Amino acid sequence: MNENTVMQPHRPRWRVRTVRGGKWIRERGQKGLSSLPHLFTLANLSFGIGSLLLTMDGQWRAASLMVVGSLVADGLDGRLARLMKAEGAFGRELDSLADVVAFGVAPAVLLYQMGLRELGYLGLAVTLFFPLCGALRLARFNILTNEGYFLGVPITAAGTLLSTMAFYFLQETTAPPPPHVIPSVMVILGYLMTSSIPYPDFKKRRKGAGIQFWPIVGPVLALAALLFAAGWNPWAVILMPLTAYVVLGPWLVVLRKWDEKVQPWLADVTRR
Numbered sequence: 001m002n003e004n005t006v007m008q009p010h011r012p013r014w015r016v017r018t019v020r021g022g023k024w025i026r027e028r029g030q031k032g033l034s035s036l037p038h039l040f041t042l043a044n045l046s047f048g049i050g051s052l053l054l055t056m057d058g059q060w061r062a063a064s065l066m067v068v069g070s071l072v073a074d075g076l077d078g079r080l081a082r083l084m085k086a087e088g089a090f091g092r093e094l095d096s097l098a099d100v101v102a103f104g105v106a107p108a109v110l111l112y113q114m115g116l117r118e119l120g121y122l123g124l125a126v127t128l129f130f131p132l133c134g135a136l137r138l139a140r141f142n143i144l145t146n147e148g149y150f151l152g153v154p155i156t157a158a159g160t161l162l163s164t165m166a167f168y169f170l171q172e173t174t175a176p177p178p179p180h181v182i183p184s185v186m187v188i189l190g191y192l193m194t195s196s197i198p199y200p201d202f203k204k205r206r207k208g209a210g211i212q213f214w215p216i217v218g219p220v221l222a223l224a225a226l227l228f229a230a231g232w233n234p235w236a237v238i239l240m241p242l243t244a245y246v247v248l249g250p251w252l253v254v255l256r257k258w259d260e261k262v263q264p265w266l267a268d269v270t271r272r
Contacts, residue, residue, distance in 0.1 A: 037084065040077035041094050044070045048102025051163075055110045061170055063110050067163035070102035074156055096138040103159025104131030110166055111182050119179060126183045133190035134158065140194075149198040153246055158189040161242040168236055189246070197249040 051066035074095070081091055108130045116123030134155040144151060162185070 037077040037081040037091060038094060040073045040080060041091065041098050044073040044077065044095075044102050045098035047073060048098065048106045051102070051106040052109055055106070055113050058113075060110060060114060061167060063106070064163045064167035064170070067102060067106055067110075067160060070098075070106075071156060071160050074099065074102070092142055096142055099138055099155050099159075100131060100135050103155045104134035107159045107162040107166070108186070111162060111186065114166060114170075114182075115179065116182060119183065122183065126186050130158075130162075130186045130190045133193045137193040149201050151199075152195050152197060153189065153192040153199055153249060155193060157242060157245055158193055161189065161239070161246060162186065164238050164242060168239060192246065192249065195249075197253055199245070199249045 047066045047070035051063040051070070054060075054063040054066060077091075077095065108127045112123060112127040116127055119126075137152050137155055140151065165182075165185070
């Protein structure tokens, strides 16, 4: 060996393997984190199935709470997916399947057991109508992308409204609600889910586009907080923002029609 030759330090193979192994671990860790939103989606589905099982067991209050748990899990999976940039077709389809069960089938079966079954075929038809409308709404949601708003009331809001209303009647009254109230609400919500009425999507709002969040939601939440502090039933307080959101869509349509047709007509009349 030449004396001028510089001896290179010996690099053991195990160090190379360790580096490659660390890269593999990092890649697997990133894939595992990207699957975290799917776990919350599965939790959403699990709450929905649990609600169905509790309904069949006669535990209606617990079944209503399960739907609220689905709402929490559904909100977390979407936020995590956007935060981790893990949104994709698989997560979107899985989320829709979970929502149909948790916010469509579970509330409808709960209300059927609570009193709709006493209406015979009419109660059965209404029970089927609500989740079917929810499925149609979710199918349309998956193929249409509207920035800043939904077409039709989201099934999450409609299903949670029904379950919260059921819990309120179970907690506040010993007698069930009037027979025509629940079917009417379910039919109206089913229609609103499949309608083309725009509803604000506060999760994907952009500056200068769509409807601002706090001018609408802020007063409703403030009123709900005041009523809760005054000793109102918490479930009645929860019903307030849900009902306000459902009514918001038709109300905005009325205001838009007013701006487009009624105001020009009034201006023309006053000029004469």
